[in-house]
Amino acid sequence: MTQPVHSTNPLLNVGFEIPFDQIRPEHAAPAIEILLAEARERVTKLSQSGERGFVGFMHDLDVLTEQLGTVNTIVHHLDGVVSSDEWKAAVEAIIPPTTQFYTELSLHPGLWQALKAFAETDAAKQLDSVRARHLQLTIDEFRRGGADLPDDKKAELTEVNTKLAQVTNQFGKNVLEATAAYELYVPTERLSGVPQRVIDATRQDAEAKGKEGHRLTLHQPTLIPVLTYAADRELRRELWQATVMLGQEPERNNRPLISEILKLRRQQAEILGFKNFADYVLQDRMAKSGDTALKFERDLEAKTRPAFERENAELEAFYRQKAGTDAPRMEPWDVSYWAEKQRQDKYDFDEESLRPYFEMNSVLAGLFEISRRVFGITVTEAQAPVWHEQVKYYHIHNEDGQHIASFYTDWFPRDTKRGGAWMDAFITGGPREGGIDPHLGLMCGNITPPNGDTPSLLNVREVETLFHEFGHLLHHAMSRVPVKSLSGINVPWDFVELPSQLMENWVMERGALDLFARHYQTGETLPDDLFQKLRASQNYRAANTAMRQYSFGLTDLTLHAEFDPASGDPVQVARDIMNRFYPVELPEHYAMVASFNHLFSSPVGYGAGYYSYKWAEVLDADAFSRFASEGIFNRGTGRAYVDHILSRGNSDDPAQLYRDFMGRDPDADALLRRSGLL
Numbered sequence: 001m002t003q004p005v006h007s008t009n010p011l012l013n014v015g016f017e018i019p020f021d022q023i024r025p026e027h028a029a030p031a032i033e034i035l036l037a038e039a040r041e042r043v044t045k046l047s048q049s050g051e052r053g054f055v056g057f058m059h060d061l062d063v064l065t066e067q068l069g070t071v072n073t074i075v076h077h078l079d080g081v082v083s084s085d086e087w088k089a090a091v092e093a094i095i096p097p098t099t100q101f102y103t104e105l106s107l108h109p110g111l112w113q114a115l116k117a118f119a120e121t122d123a124a125k126q127l128d129s130v131r132a133r134h135l136q137l138t139i140d141e142f143r144r145g146g147a148d149l150p151d152d153k154k155a156e157l158t159e160v161n162t163k164l165a166q167v168t169n170q171f172g173k174n175v176l177e178a179t180a181a182y183e184l185y186v187p188t189e190r191l192s193g194v195p196q197r198v199i200d201a202t203r204q205d206a207e208a209k210g211k212e213g214h215r216l217t218l219h220q221p222t223l224i225p226v227l228t229y230a231a232d233r234e235l236r237r238e239l240w241q242a243t244v245m246l247g248q249e250p251e252r253n254n255r256p257l258i259s260e261i262l263k264l265r266r267q268q269a270e271i272l273g274f275k276n277f278a279d280y281v282l283q284d285r286m287a288k289s290g291d292t293a294l295k296f297e298r299d300l301e302a303k304t305r306p307a308f309e310r311e312n313a314e315l316e317a318f319y320r321q322k323a324g325t326d327a328p329r330m331e332p333w334d335v336s337y338w339a340e341k342q343r344q345d346k347y348d349f350d351e352e353s354l355r356p357y358f359e360m361n362s363v364l365a366g367l368f369e370i371s372r373r374v375f376g377i378t379v380t381e382a383q384a385p386v387w388h389e390q391v392k393y394y395h396i397h398n399e400d401g402q403h404i405a406s407f408y409t410d411w412f413p414r415d416t417k418r419g420g421a422w423m424d425a426f427i428t429g430g431p432r433e434g435g436i437d438p439h440l441g442l443m444c445g446n447i448t449p450p451n452g453d454t455p456s457l458l459n460v461r462e463v464e465t466l467f468h469e470f471g472h473l474l475h476h477a478m479s480r481v482p483v484k485s486l487s488g489i490n491v492p493w494d495f496v497e498l499p500s501q502l503m504e505n506w507v508m509e510r511g512a513l514d515l516f517a518r519h520y521q522t523g524e525t526l527p528d529d530l531f532q533k534l535r536a537s538q539n540y541r542a543a544n545t546a547m548r549q550y551s552f553g554l555t556d557l558t559l560h561a562e563f564d565p566a567s568g569d570p571v572q573v574a575r576d577i578m579n580r581f582y583p584v585e586l587p588e589h590y591a592m593v594a595s596f597n598h599l600f601s602s603p604v605g606y607g608a609g610y611y612s613y614k615w616a617e618v619l620d621a622d623a624f625s626r627f628a629s630e631g632i633f634n635r636g637t638g639r640a641y642v643d644h645i646l647s648r649g650n651s652d653d654p655a656q657l658y659r660d661f662m663g664r665d666p667d668a669d670a671l672l673r674r675s676g677l678l
Helices: 025-047 057-062 066-081 085-107 109-119 129-145 151-181 196-208 220-229 233-245 255-271 277-282 290-323 332-347 351-357 360-375 460-477 493-508 528-536 542-562 570-580 612-630 635-646 654-662 670-674
Strands: 184-186 214-216 378-382 392-397 403-410 422-427 430-432 435-437 439-444
Touching: 025 057, 025 066, 025 085, 025 109, 057 109, 057 129, 066 085, 066 422, 066 439, 085 109, 085 129, 085 151, 109 129, 151 255, 184 233, 196 214, 196 220, 214 220, 220 233, 220 332, 233 332, 255 277, 255 542, 255 570, 277 290, 277 542, 290 332, 290 542, 290 612, 290 670, 351 528, 360 378, 360 460, 360 635, 403 460, 422 460, 439 460, 460 493, 493 612, 493 635, 542 570, 542 612, 612 635, 612 654, 612 670, 635 654
Parallel strands: 403 439
Antiparallel strands: 184 214, 378 392, 392 403, 422 439, 430 435
16 A cells, blocks of 8 residues: 655655755655645635634734745755755756746735735734734735736736746856866966965865866865965966856856846836836835935945055055066956955965964854853754755754754855855744744855864854854844744845844954864964954955945846846946956956856845845944943843844834834944944
8 A cells, every 4th residue: 555645755744853864856846746735725725714704814824835935945955055967857846836836826816805804804903013014014015926916917927937936046057067067177386375275175175086186166165265375377367267157158158047037027027016126126125225225335335435446556556566567467366366465464464374263163162152142042063864964953042941943054065065155944933832933944154174184274254154144043043923924034135134244243352252263283262463463454455345245236236226138238237337346457258247146046036135235234333333332242232132133033124123222223334434444
């Protein structure tokens, strides 16, 4: 007798401990098919709620797609961390039916009528403030999703959304495959100047592939040190050019996909009655419109440009002084190399000298200790099924000893794993009668891996990455919102980066560093002279760092608010914008945008939202001023931050949550002051 599918398919038995050791690509499509059918049944039942007096209506609406969402997240996650042809095919198979379902959901006439009818009942008028907000936001979301459209427009929107999901998935797949496919083998002499740990790691990587010399890839822990330290200018050029070609190779060409994505997004926005995609996306965020976000970025650019031009003139003068007046002009692959030389000359400081003090496990232990002191939580390693041997699993308990969350970490690069760093949520818990249902999340990165007997030794940026992603995780883990769809990180995207970026501030505080910055061999704390050099160089070329971020934000907003995708080449438009923010002239074929996953690898993603990083950085620079004045380990300040921000999710207007914590509106110049740019 055959068993029911539910008992044989691990994706249909997902509890709090996800059976990652059992989930295979072939489980994805059958599980999604069953979960979609079950969700459609619930939609039908919900749309008839008026007949039974709307009993449990808002709760049922809140958890309507909970299991479907979790399984969808798991499948996409596995394709991102242990990718294979089978996983890619599994994701491609589920995209059309899931996209169609979610579009149909937002357009469902019966559910929309039930929602509006419920809003008129006495029960709706007696909802508490959080549930009343949930009702209003849901109604707004249905309107923005096209619930009032005529049938022909609904059909057109469904088609556009499905196509958009497929094309953006193809974009991300091309970037992953192109990154994994690139390798360059070089002899040792070409790595002169490169840190020994990178020389050793790339030699071992080559040996593992049965090759001589050193294997160089486009993964950040290899790419960045070579561009920063390699004396071989031609090697730097070769690797830099390879990154520029990502997403442009004939068999993985993202250039036409960018045009198609922009056309589909514009079409989506126009069907829904918006002038452009930026206005559509930003209507329910803090910025409210594309014009506001553009003005925000351009104001920052204007205030930063004088310092930017000064920094670049100083670097050019330094280059001429060291390389000679007849040296060739500085090219993009020279900037990091000469900027690092200038930093060492100016501050007698090489960031590589910090790595022995930033052993990854020690950094994590320090991060968890800071969180215990400030937020009153305890993090302990635990056991659970995982998707790769490098993955670890942890529990979080609050001061009362309650298990409030668990999370996975997956920190090191692999050829089967997408680039960058990210946090995601698998399961959203929250308050229940007599206790808390725990949350479940993960943190992923691509930081410097261990090498032989040498553990994972991080640079300052990688330390900040760990703190950043844990800030996101805390936002999820410490949520106490009773409505799941308003919980944790389900906030407007220009607010979601506040908790992550705020955590980074502790990395530069002496008291915090003393908890984790210890030499991995001797155990000595970070020497004071190194700390002083770190602090002194903290704002080195701060204007260039800021302008790089503005260039991404303005490229994104220009393409989604001002550019007409029916005419012109978006790749050229992006290159021309970024050129204004780069310290030297970019080549004509420059097309970083062709591998810009943040903007183009999912239907929305950070599309029209990349400005959020800077928007939230203004908030975090200002919010940390309270910790700086009241004490970086002040438990009372930490408790206020948890009560007003971390635990509140989207249960109130983010601007109000911020005012509740700070007692005032944000100080717009806080970021420029912190960066030394005012």
